[in-house]
Each structure stands twice: as structure tokens, then as C-alpha cells.
Amino acid sequence: xKEVSISRGITPxxxxxxxxxxxxxxxxxxxxxxxxxxxxxxxxxxxxxxHTSTVGPGFHMKLPWPIQRVYTPQVNVVQRxxxxxxxxxxxxxxxxxxxxxxxxxxxxxxxxxxxNIINLSAIVQYRIKDSKAYLFNVRDQVSTLRDISEASIRLxxxxxxxxxxxxxxxxxxxxxxxxxxxxxxxxxxxGVTIVAVQLMDVQPPAQVADAFKDVATARxxxxxxxxxxxxxxxxxLPAARADSITRVNQAMGYMARRTNRARGDTRRxxxxxxxxxxxxxxxATRLHLEALAAVLDTAEVVVVDGDAxxxxxxxxxxxx
Amino acid sequence: xxxxxxxxxxxxxxxALMVVFGAFYVVTETDQVVLLQLGxxxxxxxxxxxxxxxxxxxxxxxENAPGVNLSFGAGLHFKIPFLQQARFxxxxxxxxxxxxxxxxxxxxxxxxxxxxxxxxxxxxxxxxQSVQTVNQAxxxxxxxxxxxxxxxxxxNDLIQIVRSTNDPIGLGSYVRLVENVSTSEPDSMRxxxxxxxxxxxxxxxxxxPEHSGRLNILKRITEQTQGLAEQxxxxxxxxxxxxxxxxxxxxxxxxxxMEAERNRISTRYRAEGHRMSxxxxxxxxLAVDSISARADLGALTIRGQADSTAAAIYAQAYExxxxxxxxxxxLETLQEVIDSTSRLVLSTEGVMEYLRTTPxxxx
Numbered sequence: 001x002k003e004v005s006i007s008r009g010i011t012p013x014x015x016x017x018x019x020x021x022x023x024x025x026x027x028x029x030x031x032x033x034x035x036x037x038x039x040x041x042x043x044x045x046x047x048x049x050x051h052t053s054t055v056g057p058g059f060h061m062k063l064p065w066p067i068q069r070v071y072t073p074q075v076n077v078v079q080r081x082x083x084x085x086x087x088x089x090x091x092x093x094x095x096x097x098x099x100x101x102x103x104x105x106x107x108x109x110x111x112x113x114x115x116n117i118i119n120l121s122a123i124v125q126y127r128i129k130d131s132k133a134y135l136f137n138v139r140d141q142v143s144t145l146r147d148i149s150e151a152s153i154r155l156x157x158x159x160x161x162x163x164x165x166x167x168x169x170x171x172x173x174x175x176x177x178x179x180x181x182x183x184x185x186x187x188x189x190x191g192v193t194i195v196a197v198q199l200m201d202v203q204p205p206a207q208v209a210d211a212f213k214d215v216a217t218a219r220x221x222x223x224x225x226x227x228x229x230x231x232x233x234x235x236x237l238p239a240a241r242a243d244s245i246t247r248v249n250q251a252m253g254y255m256a257r258r259t260n261r262a263r264g265d266t267r268r269x270x271x272x273x274x275x276x277x278x279x280x281x282x283x284a285t286r287l288h289l290e291a292l293a294a295v296l297d298t299a300e301v302v303v304v305d306g307d308a309x310x311x312x313x314x315x316x317x318x319x320x
Numbered sequence: 321x322x323x324x325x326x327x328x329x330x331x332x333x334x335x336a337l338m339v340v341f342g343a344f345y346v347v348t349e350t351d352q353v354v355l356l357q358l359g360x361x362x363x364x365x366x367x368x369x370x371x372x373x374x375x376x377x378x379x380x381x382x383e384n385a386p387g388v389n390l391s392f393g394a395g396l397h398f399k400i401p402f403l404q405q406a407r408f409x410x411x412x413x414x415x416x417x418x419x420x421x422x423x424x425x426x427x428x429x430x431x432x433x434x435x436x437x438x439x440x441x442x443x444x445x446x447x448x449q450s451v452q453t454v455n456q457a458x459x460x461x462x463x464x465x466x467x468x469x470x471x472x473x474x475x476n477d478l479i480q481i482v483r484s485t486n487d488p489i490g491l492g493s494y495v496r497l498v499e500n501v502s503t504s505e506p507d508s509m510r511x512x513x514x515x516x517x518x519x520x521x522x523x524x525x526x527x528x529p530e531h532s533g534r535l536n537i538l539k540r541i542t543e544q545t546q547g548l549a550e551q552x553x554x555x556x557x558x559x560x561x562x563x564x565x566x567x568x569x570x571x572x573x574x575x576x577x578m579e580a581e582r583n584r585i586s587t588r589y590r591a592e593g594h595r596m597s598x599x600x601x602x603x604x605x606l607a608v609d610s611i612s613a614r615a616d617l618g619a620l621t622i623r624g625q626a627d628s629t630a631a632a633i634y635a636q637a638y639e640x641x642x643x644x645x646x647x648x649x650x651l652e653t654l655q656e657v658i659d660s661t662s663r664l665v666l667s668t669e670g671v672m673e674y675l676r677t678t679p680x681x682x683x
Contacts, residue, residue, distance in 0.1 A: 139410060147562055225593035226342075245615075273645075273648075291655055301661075
């Protein structure tokens, strides 16, 4: 009686129809004949497990499961593998787990070719270039790519000096890793194109970071010493040149003075001499007396009586 | 009675479905199948592969399992329900990731080696006969790869495992430092000891023999393991070292060495700076001195010229009137010698006499 009350108004036939309809609907939605391929995707169609066609983005029809199945890998999206760090999912702005995490440290820490140790984090960006190969050739594609990347990075870093990896050779190292990863991926038939390999943080381990920093400081110190010396040079050399010019010019001045003085002196001499030649006696007397007058005027004069001899004399100082 | 009829119907439908679904199986692009009939292989559907590999597998089948049907590639297949059973195997490249192992190198250094391998099921029938499942295959690979790596790495020095070529790796800052200086100053090349165009000093460059280096070592390990894995129907594609790092206790020593090395470089930089600085200073001093000396030379030459010109001028004039020159010069000398500090002691007669006798006489 209870059953009847629940299904009142609904005949058993209707129940059957509804059940069938629901099953059909699920079948339609999950395995049914319609599917869409998003713009960044490619539809890889398998008929009885065999790859039969690859379709582009859009709305498509297929035979229902289990006859046909469709995979839609994202072929136009550049994806990435992070080595030595991880972006924390869902964080915005992005936050990272870095070398302070022991797991990341062991992933990013490696030996260089001169048996030094460095920490390195990198990104390997890739895109699916052959969706069929990507889907069917390798299981665990992403972890394979990660393994390849780690192996390549260590191979290249292991073949370079610590300084090359840290500074000058960074681009080369990244290029070499890029080639290696691509090569290995092709060997496996992974069906991906490596878009880029970027070295992110490349740094000496914390234990020796100070010593490395000191090298940079030392390099600056060196430059400072050199600059200081160059400053000294730049100050002294022009001063010396200026001094040299001054001295030569002073000498030129001396020359002008000396020769002109000589000319002046001789002109005066010649003039007086000419005078003397005309009337020698008078001129000589005059000159003589003038000179005496000048001398006696300037000097202190002590006059002694001629009879008293040279031993006694009076100082006229103060009298005069 | 009615209930029984419904039950029988349902059983019949389920049975029919089981027969239908049991009779067909889909082999996708990622699968290989070994069809067993009461546990005995009757059919092998291997993954798609190139012609040479097909023939190789076919030849093996002909020899070792005659009568077992071999086909390739994905598709829909038929089997006898209940009686036959399809064993699915992966056709893709599979991963094998080794647990990190402590390995001792030939130069008695310990390293933590984390390796991986990529492999695939090459011969499905042999695989099913010898190892059955992928998990079992992994444990076989463990044995093979682990011992191969230990053995091969133990025959090489650490540096040969780390490096893969003999390419010069440079000396880092030290060389660059000297190179930078050398571009402006050829002299400083002496600071680097070079032989045959290669920098020798402080390199610690280790020669990696032809057959060694990480790539060669891995190649050998791969070849060796390939031979051993064949018996399980497994093809090892490659074995690679993911990480080869020093254990923590050895790292400390490396860090100490790195620190010492860096300090050496720092010291070098500073010393180089001092050297350059002193050199520039000395050069400056020298330049200043020589400029000053040249200036002295020039100035003195000019002064000398001035003096000689003046002397010539005087001489020319005095030669014309030698007598008067002597007279006037003596008067001048008199005036120059006697100044306000001089004290003249004269006798009364002397003054008068002097005044009297002088007129007109040139002495």
C-alpha cells in the first residue's frame, strides 16, 4: 500500500521511461556524441582505441563511447616545470617555496665542474607540439620532463666553473640546458617543444655567501684603489704642466727684463759717456763729487784728527 | 513463479552482457595485450613500432613461441569469453626512479646518487612470462640498475662523474680579473702562468679521459643494463643521474675550500688594486718630475740666453768707452758698497786732500 501512495499518479511505465532517460542523459553528457574543443586545445579522437583523427577547436560530434573517445590536451598553453622552487598554488601575489625548504634545497643544490657547490633554481617552459606523441608515448609526462630537466641542469652545471654559472656563463648554461632537455625529450618521443629554460636564482650556498660577497666588495675595492690613484694623477699632472708653463713664462719675462734693462743701462751709459767725451774734466769732477756726496750722505762718517793718528777717534754718532 | 521468471530474465540479460563485453576488448594506443587461454598465451598484440622492430619481435616469436599469433597496434579485438583472458600491458615509456644511494667513487669520495631510468615493455610475451607485473619489473630493474651504477661509478673519480667534457671551464674571477687588466696592461699577463695558450696557474683542471665523463659513464651503464633487462622483455632507453651530490658531512669540507678560494680571489683583487694604484702613483710622480725638469731646462736656457744677450749689449756699449766705464763703474761700486750701515773713518786731512786732488782725474 505504501508503494502505491508514493508512486501515485506515476505509472510504472513512466518510471521506466525516466530511468532510461536519465541513463541516456548521463551517457550523452559523459560519453555521448557531442564534445567541444577549447581554443587552446586539440581534440585527439580514438576509435576503438586507435588514433583516427585530430580536430581543432570547436563543437564536434563523435560516435558514442565505447566506440570513440576524445582526449583534449592543451597544445597552445605554455606550461612550466619548476626546479629548485615551487610556486605556492593559489597564492596571489605568487609566493614561493625556495632554498629555505630542505626539499627544494636538495633539488637545487649541485656540484660544479670545479667541485664547488651552488644553489640554482630554474624554470623549463614547454608546449605540446605533437599531441598524439604526448598522449601515447610516455607515461607520467610531467615527471619525465622534470627528471630530464634536473639531469640536464646537473650535467651542464657539472661541466662548468662556479663563476661561469654564477655570472658570465649564465646565458650559455641556460642555452645548453635547453638543447639537452629538448634532445632528451625528443629521444623519448615526448612530443613537446621546450620554449625556454630560464635560470632564476643562481647563488652560492648560505654557508659561503659572505665569502662570495666579499669577492664583489674586493673587486669594488680594487676599482676604488685604482680610481684613487687616477684621481691623484689627474690632480698632479695638470698642476705640473701648469707649473712648467709658469716657469718657462717667468724665464721669458726675465729675458725681457734683463735685455731691456741692459739696453736701458747702456743707453744711459752711452749718453753720459758722450757727455763726458765732450767735456771730460767737468763731467768727471761732477760725477765724482755727486758720488761722494751720495756716499757721505748715506754712510755714517767718523772724522779723525790727522795728527792724533788712527788710534783715537770720536764717535759722532748721535751728534750728526 | 512470477518472481522466478523475473530473476531468470535478469540473469539471462546479465549473462548476455557478460558474453558480449567479454567477447570484445579495446586495445588503445597506450596498451599492449597478451591473450591467455587458460593461462597459456595464444595471441600477442604489441604496440605500434617500426618495421625493423616488428621483424625482430616476429623472429623472436617464431623461435620461442611458435603458434602464438602476433599483431601490432590499437583496435577492437575479439576473444572467447571466460575461456580467454586479456592481460593489458603499458605500451608507453615508463619511469623508474631509484631511491638515492650512497656510492663510493674510485678516489674514495662518497656521493649521494639519485638516478632514474626510462624503460618500456619491448617484448610483451617475454615480459608476462618472466615478471608478470610492472611492479615486479621495477624490483628487477632495481637489482640491475643499482649494481650497474655502483660498479661503474666506483671505477671513476668524482670529478669524472661530475664533468662530462674536457672543455676548459675557466678560472672564474681570477682569470677574468687578470684578463681585464691585461687588455690595458700587457705587463700583467705575467701574473698568469700560461703554457701553450692555456692557463695553468691555480686551475685544478682535471683531465677527463676520453672514455670517461658523466655522459660516457651513463652510456656504459645504459648499455650494461640493457643487456641484462632484455631477458625480461624490457628495453631500457636510458639510465641517467638526476642528482649526484656530496653527503652533508662532506659538504662542510667543500664549503671550507670554497671559502678559502673566494678569500684568495678577494685578496688578489685587493692586491691587484694596490699594485695598479701604486703603479699609477709612481708613473704620475715620474711624469711630474720629468715635466718639472723639462720646465727647469727650458727656463734656465732662456735665462742663460737672457744673461748672455744682456752681457753682449753691455759689452758692446762699454767697449766704445772703456775708460769712462772704469770710472763710472768705480763710482757706482763705491755707492753700492757703502750704504747706511757702513761707517767711514776719515782723517780730517784725508777728506780735504781727497776733495782737493780729485778734480778731473780719472782713477
